[in-house]
Amino acid sequence: MKTPFKxxxxxxxxxxxxxxxVRLFLINSKGTLYDKIERVNDRKIIIKGKFFxxxxxxxxxxxxxxxxxxxxxxxxxxxNTVIYTVDFTYGIIYFIAVILFFLLNPMIxxxxxxxxxLIFLVVVFAVLFANLILKILLHRGLFNKTIKLENxxxxxxDWSEILKNKTDKELRNIIKGNTTLTEEIRKLAIIELEKRxxxx
Numbered sequence: 001m002k003t004p005f006k007x008x009x010x011x012x013x014x015x016x017x018x019x020x021x022v023r024l025f026l027i028n029s030k031g032t033l034y035d036k037i038e039r040v041n042d043r044k045i046i047i048k049g050k051f052f053x054x055x056x057x058x059x060x061x062x063x064x065x066x067x068x069x070x071x072x073x074x075x076x077x078x079x080n081t082v083i084y085t086v087d088f089t090y091g092i093i094y095f096i097a098v099i100l101f102f103l104l105n106p107m108i109x110x111x112x113x114x115x116x117x118l119i120f121l122v123v124v125f126a127v128l129f130a131n132l133i134l135k136i137l138l139h140r141g142l143f144n145k146t147i148k149l150e151n152x153x154x155x156x157x158d159w160s161e162i163l164k165n166k167t168d169k170e171l172r173n174i175i176k177g178n179t180t181l182t183e184e185i186r187k188l189a190i191i192e193l194e195k196r197x198x199x200x
Contacts, residue, residue, distance in 0.1 A: 005092045007136055008085040009143045018042065018076050021146060028142055028152040032064040045074040051090050067094045068135045084143040091135060095128050151184060159185055163192040
């Protein structure tokens, strides 16, 4: 079913490694609460979200999917353009449902709609609208970071240089997973320790 509630982000690149982009996109998407990812072919990836979750821990600011996006698609065109399209129909349904709930509630329960209630409705509307805009901006940020081949979980640090200054014991702790550092950094620690062994 076609929906008007889609937004696309595009970037033409000189030469993009599709596998590397997808791998990095999945790393950058970690923790954003997507449901599943499907590979349609070598040029198209679909990321699916859920409409609702009973888990209260899913209601976090970095949730880009639950109650907002039912799916997103990554397309690689033949002219090396990457297109990231987000279908935010869930967000619109959620938005309308909440507004209708607060509009119909006074009618169902014969509550008088007074000035304070109207102010409350405006605040609810503003919060929901701001949430929609925020989620769209976060999706754009996710796309932009990946298109620049930046790893969100590594941060803006020169980890190769940082690991050079670590002791062998500290590197072994990182490799064993005894820290909160990511798998990417663990791999860099393995490389650094191997270099030291080969230079002895």
